[in-house]
Amino acid sequence: xxxxxxADASGTLPGDLMIWVLIVSELLVFxxxxxxxxxVRTTDAAGFAAAQDHLDRTAxxxxxxxxxxxxxxxxxxxxxxxxxxxxRARLWLGAAAALGLVFLWVKGxxxxxxxxxxxxxxxxxxxxxYYLVTGFHAAHVVAGIVILGLVSWRDNVANIENATAFWHxxxxxxxxxxxVIYLLR
Amino acid sequence: MKYQTQRIAQVxxxxxxxxxxxxxxxxxxxxxIYVAPNTLSELLPFNIVRMLHTNSLVVWxxxxxxxxxxxxxxxxxxxxxxxxxxxYIQLAILVLGTLGVVVTYVFNLFEGNWLLGxxxxxxxxQPLWVKVGIVVAALIFLYNVTMTxxxxxxxxxxxxxxxGLWGLALLFLFAFYNPHNLGLDKMxxxxxxHLWVEGVxxxxxxxxxxxxxxxxxxxxxxxxxxxLYVIVATALFSGILGTGHHYYWxxxxxxxxxIGSIFSSLEVIPFFGMMAxxxxxxxxxxxxxxxxxxxxxxxxxxTLAFFGAGVWGFLHTLHxxxxxxxxxxxxxxxxxLAFFGAxVCLNLAIFTYAFPILKNRDPYNQVLNMASFWLMAGGxxxxxxxxxxxGTVQTHLQRVMGEGYMDTQDQIEVFYLMxxxxxxxxxxGALLFIYAIFVPRREVIEPGPVERERIxxxxxxxxxx
Numbered sequence: 001x002x003x004x005x006x007a008d009a010s011g012t013l014p015g016d017l018m019i020w021v022l023i024v025s026e027l028l029v030f031x032x033x034x035x036x037x038x039x040v041r042t043t044d045a046a047g048f049a050a051a052q053d054h055l056d057r058t059a060x061x062x063x064x065x066x067x068x069x070x071x072x073x074x075x076x077x078x079x080x081x082x083x084x085x086x087x088r089a090r091l092w093l094g095a096a097a098a099l100g101l102v103f104l105w106v107k108g109x110x111x112x113x114x115x116x117x118x119x120x121x122x123x124x125x126x127x128x129x130y131y132l133v134t135g136f137h138a139a140h141v142v143a144g145i146v147i148l149g150l151v152s153w154r155d156n157v158a159n160i161e162n163a164t165a166f167w168h169x170x171x172x173x174x175x176x177x178x179x180v181i182y183l184l185r
Numbered sequence: 186m187k188y189q190t191q192r193i194a195q196v197x198x199x200x201x202x203x204x205x206x207x208x209x210x211x212x213x214x215x216x217x218i219y220v221a222p223n224t225l226s227e228l229l230p231f232n233i234v235r236m237l238h239t240n241s242l243v244v245w246x247x248x249x250x251x252x253x254x255x256x257x258x259x260x261x262x263x264x265x266x267x268x269x270x271x272x273y274i275q276l277a278i279l280v281l282g283t284l285g286v287v288v289t290y291v292f293n294l295f296e297g298n299w300l301l302g303x304x305x306x307x308x309x310x311q312p313l314w315v316k317v318g319i320v321v322a323a324l325i326f327l328y329n330v331t332m333t334x335x336x337x338x339x340x341x342x343x344x345x346x347x348x349g350l351w352g353l354a355l356l357f358l359f360a361f362y363n364p365h366n367l368g369l370d371k372m373x374x375x376x377x378x379h380l381w382v383e384g385v386x387x388x389x390x391x392x393x394x395x396x397x398x399x400x401x402x403x404x405x406x407x408x409x410x411x412x413l414y415v416i417v418a419t420a421l422f423s424g425i426l427g428t429g430h431h432y433y434w435x436x437x438x439x440x441x442x443x444i445g446s447i448f449s450s451l452e453v454i455p456f457f458g459m460m461a462x463x464x465x466x467x468x469x470x471x472x473x474x475x476x477x478x479x480x481x482x483x484x485x486x487x488t489l490a491f492f493g494a495g496v497w498g499f500l501h502t503l504h505x506x507x508x509x510x511x512x513x514x515x516x517x518x519x520x521x522l523a524f525f526g527a528x529v530c531l532n533l534a535i536f537t538y539a540f541p542i543l544k545n546r547d548p549y550n551q552v553l554n555m556a557s558f559w560l561m562a563g564g565x566x567x568x569x570x571x572x573x574x575x576g577t578v579q580t581h582l583q584r585v586m587g588e589g590y591m592d593t594q595d596q597i598e599v600f601y602l603m604x605x606x607x608x609x610x611x612x613x614g615a616l617l618f619i620y621a622i623f624v625p626r627r628e629v630i631e632p633g634p635v636e637r638e639r640i641x642x643x644x645x646x647x648x649x650x
Contacts, residue, residue: 021418022422025454029448129443132443
């Protein structure tokens with residue numbers, strides 16, 4: 001085991017202070033965006049429901065499974081690194097990143113389908129939020145994949161811990177986006 | 186003064202203070218024109234006065250930042266500035282450019298000339314030759330300070346300061362790009378103005394504030410650096426996309442309304458962080474530094490920046506609110522307290538700290554200096570309130586009731602009268618400050634009864650040195 005801080009009885013946070021500053025900032029941004037979405041939705045509930053029917057809920061559900069599984073793989077990578085098996089840690093990191101790519105691929109299919117129907121950011125306020133929030137989230141998935149790649153190159157416990165914390169934030173945000181934007185009636 | 190080349194700062198600070206005097210007197214004149222609109226309307230039209238007021242502000246603040254860099258980098262890097270000669274050449278270029286700008290604006294020479302005439306883009310009106318001069322001077326400056334840091338000790342303070350200064354110079358390059366499409370023009374225009382004051386200038390501010398806290402409170406560098414990194418991270422996180430709050434009504438797509446609203450709301454965080462930082466450092470600090478006036482300016486800077494930039498910024502940053510308040514006196518209220526709190530106070534803090542050291546004296550004229558703080562801060566705060574009320578009434582009459590612009594202006598005249606009074610207090614304060622800095626009289630404040638007793642009875646107490 002390394003001596004880096006773990007979320008244990010001592011109550012200390014895993015990872016660096018700065019990654020938590022980032023995570024809290026990100027949660028504030030996504031929280032505010034979803035709050036804005038809910039607020040605007042109250043002004044046109046029927047329009048929002050009609051627009052929502054254009055979304056592919058199955059793809060969204062699939063992506064939820066993909067991203068959560070990817071989060072598990074990142075956590076397993078950290079555990080492998082902590083017991084000193086570098087190869088296994090890298091394998092898990094690679095698997096996590098690969099699932100990140102699957103997520104982006106599914107997301108890309110969804111965007112392509114929307115574009116084919118002529119739906120853009122200005123079509124309806126619902127889609128302004130849809131593109132903004134999911135697009136911003138997808139950008140974080142891209143960033144997360146890059147970070148997972150970086151820490152499998154510089155593979156120490158502290159780095160993998162920070163990367164995993166970031167990746168879990170990306171999971172968590174998706175778990176909030178999916179019900180609010182795809183499912184909420 | 187530990188390093189001889191720190192003296193370069195004195196020349197920069199002096200030029201900056203001269204421009205500061207011009208700036209506030211120009212402001213007073215502009216304030217008077219609001220009261221009596223025909224004043225000098227032929228000789229010096231309002232738009233020129235306003236331009237001089239804002240441009241001289243920006244130039245003197247930047248000269249102050251550069252002076253501050255020349256002052257603190259030798260101490261942080263533990264070596265002399267790479268080339269003092271280059272530093273003076275750089276200043277000469279900037280002074281020449283400033284004079285050229287003033288002459289061109291006031292007499293409107295070379296109208297329409299591509300090289301010599303003013304370019305007419307608000308705040309970036311400088312003729313092309315001046316813009317090129319600014320870039321040359323900036324390159325000289327960056328070369329000079331970067332070489333100094335590279336050869337010496339690298340600290341978090343100098344790293345953040347250099348990041349801010351490089352950003353300042355690189356973003357100015359967008360001043361050369363002026364697309365024909367008015368929407369795009371405005372978009373890139375904000376890259377300079379917004380990404381300065383809500384981006385890289387915040388880095389400069391945080392690093393200079395960190396330096397002052399380090400010196401004035403004696404808190405460990407490690408603690409100061411941790412705060413500095415958090416402040417810088419939150420400033421960049423919120424400030425860059427926060428530019429979106431300028432993109433609501435210029436023809437950019439609607440999603441900017443949400444990007445701008447969300448990110449710019451978070452811009453209050455770094456300013457809160459800086460305020461918390463300054464006060465926590467003073468509480469934690471065991472050092473009783475004799476330069477009380479510098480400490481007052483530092484704390485005043487952090488506090489007024491939080492209110493002026495943070496709170497007054499948030500006041501009209503949400504697009505639903507800004508739809509009504511855009512371009513009213515609310516904007517003027519925010520602009521005045523934000524610039525004064527964040528950047529004027531910061532410069533005056535480092536001047537107050539540095540001048541006694543540069544002159545090899547104990548801190549002098551502190552009471553006078555602190556009186557100037559209260560005059561300026563009080564005047565500026567009052568002006569902010571007055572303009573906020575004026576803006577609220579203006580928003581209601583003009584934007585909600587739909588009255589005409591000039592009809593509305595007639596009805597808020599009383600606020601403009603009060604604003605002039607507030608401006609007068611600020612100008613008197615500014616002149617008092619300049620006097621206090623340049624005419625040293627009484628040195629060091631006598632310790633009061635509490636401090637005297639502590640010095641006598643508490644062996645652990647670190648006396649003011």
